[in-house]
Amino acid sequence: MLTNNKIKLIKSLKLKKNRESHGLFVAEGDKLVQEFMDSDFVLESIYTSNSKGYPEAVKVSEKELARISNLKTANSVLALFRIPDSSLQLEELNNKVTIVLDNIKDPGNLGTIIRIADWFSIETIICSKETVDVFNPKVIQSTMGSLARVRIYYEDLPSILNEFSVPLYGAVLDGKSIYKRTKLTEAAVVFGNESTGISAEIFNLVNHKITIPRFGGAESLNVAVSAGIICSELIGKPD
Amino acid sequence: MLTNNKIKLIKSLKLKKNRESHGLFVAEGDKLVQEFMDSDFVLESIYTSNSKGYPEAVKVSEKELARISNLKTANSVLALFRIPDSSLQLEELNNKVTIVLDNIKDPGNLGTIIRIADWFSIETIICSKETVDVFNPKVIQSTMGSLARVRIYYEDLPSILNEFSVPLYGAVLDGKSIYKRTKLTEAAVVFGNESTGISAEIFNLVNHKITIPRFGGAESLNVAVSAGIICSELIGKPD
Numbered sequence: 001m002l003t004n005n006k007i008k009l010i011k012s013l014k015l016k017k018n019r020e021s022h023g024l025f026v027a028e029g030d031k032l033v034q035e036f037m038d039s040d041f042v043l044e045s046i047y048t049s050n051s052k053g054y055p056e057a058v059k060v061s062e063k064e065l066a067r068i069s070n071l072k073t074a075n076s077v078l079a080l081f082r083i084p085d086s087s088l089q090l091e092e093l094n095n096k097v098t099i100v101l102d103n104i105k106d107p108g109n110l111g112t113i114i115r116i117a118d119w120f121s122i123e124t125i126i127c128s129k130e131t132v133d134v135f136n137p138k139v140i141q142s143t144m145g146s147l148a149r150v151r152i153y154y155e156d157l158p159s160i161l162n163e164f165s166v167p168l169y170g171a172v173l174d175g176k177s178i179y180k181r182t183k184l185t186e187a188a189v190v191f192g193n194e195s196t197g198i199s200a201e202i203f204n205l206v207n208h209k210i211t212i213p214r215f216g217g218a219e220s221l222n223v224a225v226s227a228g229i230i231c232s233e234l235i236g237k238p239d
Numbered sequence: 240m241l242t243n244n245k246i247k248l249i250k251s252l253k254l255k256k257n258r259e260s261h262g263l264f265v266a267e268g269d270k271l272v273q274e275f276m277d278s279d280f281v282l283e284s285i286y287t288s289n290s291k292g293y294p295e296a297v298k299v300s301e302k303e304l305a306r307i308s309n310l311k312t313a314n315s316v317l318a319l320f321r322i323p324d325s326s327l328q329l330e331e332l333n334n335k336v337t338i339v340l341d342n343i344k345d346p347g348n349l350g351t352i353i354r355i356a357d358w359f360s361i362e363t364i365i366c367s368k369e370t371v372d373v374f375n376p377k378v379i380q381s382t383m384g385s386l387a388r389v390r391i392y393y394e395d396l397p398s399i400l401n402e403f404s405v406p407l408y409g410a411v412l413d414g415k416s417i418y419k420r421t422k423l424t425e426a427a428v429v430f431g432n433e434s435t436g437i438s439a440e441i442f443n444l445v446n447h448k449i450t451i452p453r454f455g456g457a458e459s460l461n462v463a464v465s466a467g468i469i470c471s472e473l474i475g476k477p478d
Contacts, residue, residue: 108347112461112464115457115459115460115461115464116457116460116461116464117455118455118456118457119451119453119454119455119457119460120454120455121454121455121456122455144457144458144459145457145458146456146457149455149456149457179476179477212358212471212475213475213477214358215358215359215360215475216356216357216358216359216360216361216388217357217360217385217388218354218355218357218358218383218384218385218388219383219384220354220383221354221355221358221467222351222354222355222463222467224461224463224464225351225354225355225463225464225466225467226467227464228460228461228464228465228467228468229467229468229471232451232468232471232472233471233472236451236452236454237418238418238452
């Protein structure tokens, strides 16, 4: 059974300010909840309408689950996890490729980029403070569990990028073709906002401007698609 | 001014059956409407709250525009275009690369794949009958105008693929690495459903199974991201 206070708390976690004050976020669905449980994330509480599985879960009715769910059709399990308390160590970035996101607004795009990072074994994503919150329920659901394996930090980008010792690449519309570059081994690659691209302040810090050559008429590619193509071409792909 | 009947008609076009019976679809926003007007699509009617531009437009109030808009925040222009009456000619596919979509359900994914096709100069996309309707307002808005340059057909896939003279490639999780293949010049590449992949019936028709090698832990990539990477690696990229 769920108390009214608990229902109120869980529903309040739709908003970032409440997630921050409680230090909690919501994940729904067997696969996703399991991925977080198998990771370093700390489980706070878990609710299920399924009589099997999850010995630690509070049993709730399907109706109760529908009340606390963020999904159109509630899944059979919903869990609260603690938002990890972590801070970026710049040495983490040495000898690796890191993704930097400058003001990505769409939750689906952020979730998709986290899956791409996970696929290509990129360990760290650094987001500008204006980027959509990774603990937003829509982001969590679209990561498909990859968040359990990719570290996300929110930083003041201009100041943190100034401290980077790794070269900074930026995905732009008029840079050097990605097909003419060799594989990246130590770099941070910036992707900009869906409409406005990389902001002027960050653009000025970029050492290497890179571009996916266009062959047809489209004005741009979706930012997650660009990230996927660039990761494939410059990071994942064997020499 | 908008009559109630007109408002009712425009709002009814949210549903596929009404789009089909009227042969009309809705596009919103200056850039998108302009792209369709500059293409072979036939304009049926256009409504704007902006006193400048669009001499052929019916002037409406912002409140009226908000009533007929499919967007959270209505743009200053909304237009109805005729759904083109076209049928696939198999010879169109010779000496080219075509995308085939088997049961893509998410409107954003279809819109994004149309932008990818446009970027890489792929002229034709063939969709299974179960794939989300391209004239769905969410698809139209997410294509960013690329639909004006890419032809989309809905076909009974198993029977049409049987008639293909071009080789059929399928994006799967355990095929041959895309990094070990040479560029495609004449092919149809199938991408499957977001959750279940390529259906068994289509899978049996695939001549070449191709895969984006995985380096990390993610179980899969978003289908539009996969399409972007495969188009970049096997279609767009110079030799």
